[in-house]
Amino acid sequence: MEEREKLLISTQIVKDCFWDYSITDKEVLEIIESGDFEVKKKVFIKIIKNSTAKVDALRLFKKNELKKLFEDLPPELKESEKVKILENCFFDENHRISRYEWRKYQ
Numbered sequence: 777m778e779e780r781e782k783l784l785i786s787t788q789i790v791k792d793c794f795w796d797y798s799i800t801d802k803e804v805l806e807i808i809e810s811g812d813f814e815v816k817k818k819v820f821i822k823i824i825k826n827s828t829a830k831v832d833a834l835r836l837f838k839k840n841e842l843k844k845l846f847e848d849l850p851p852e853l854k855e856s857e858k859v860k861i862l863e864n865c866f867f868d869e870n871h872r873i874s875r876y877e878w879r880k881y882q
Contacts, residue, residue, distance in 0.1 A: 777835065785832050792829075793822040808836045813844075820845045824853060830862060842866060 786801040786808075794804065807815050816837070823833045834842060846854075846863055853859055860871035 782836060785829070785836060788829055789819075789823060789827060789833050793819075793826040805836070813841075816841065817845060817848060821849070821853070824849075824859060824862075830858070831865060834862065834866065839866075 782805055783801055786805040789804050790799060790801050804819065807819050811819075820834075820837070823830060827833045837845065846859070846867075849859060857873055857875075860869075860873055861876075863869040864871055
């Protein structure tokens with residue numbers, strides 16, 4: 777991913793998730809790329825809860841870190857539909873979500 781695209785995505789993360797903080801898009805990007813795991817986890821949870829472009833935002837994380845972040849989610853978030861959908865997208869999981877399954881009409 778190009779640096780320009782990363783900055784655009786991190787700008788959106790700041791708008792969606794950190795609008796009430798004094799943090800810049802570059803600082804968010806630094807945290808995601810090289811920050812402490814616990815701080816990354818806080819950014820990750822903010823993205824899960826508030827981002828309007830979750831898939832784009834989560835693409836900024838390294839795949840192995842992303843897997844660990846999903847594993848470390850609190851149970852109430854881990855069981856949410858949006859987390860299951862994201863795990864399906866990123867890790868080829870097969871979480872069944874009944875309201876999104878195809879149904880036969882009789």
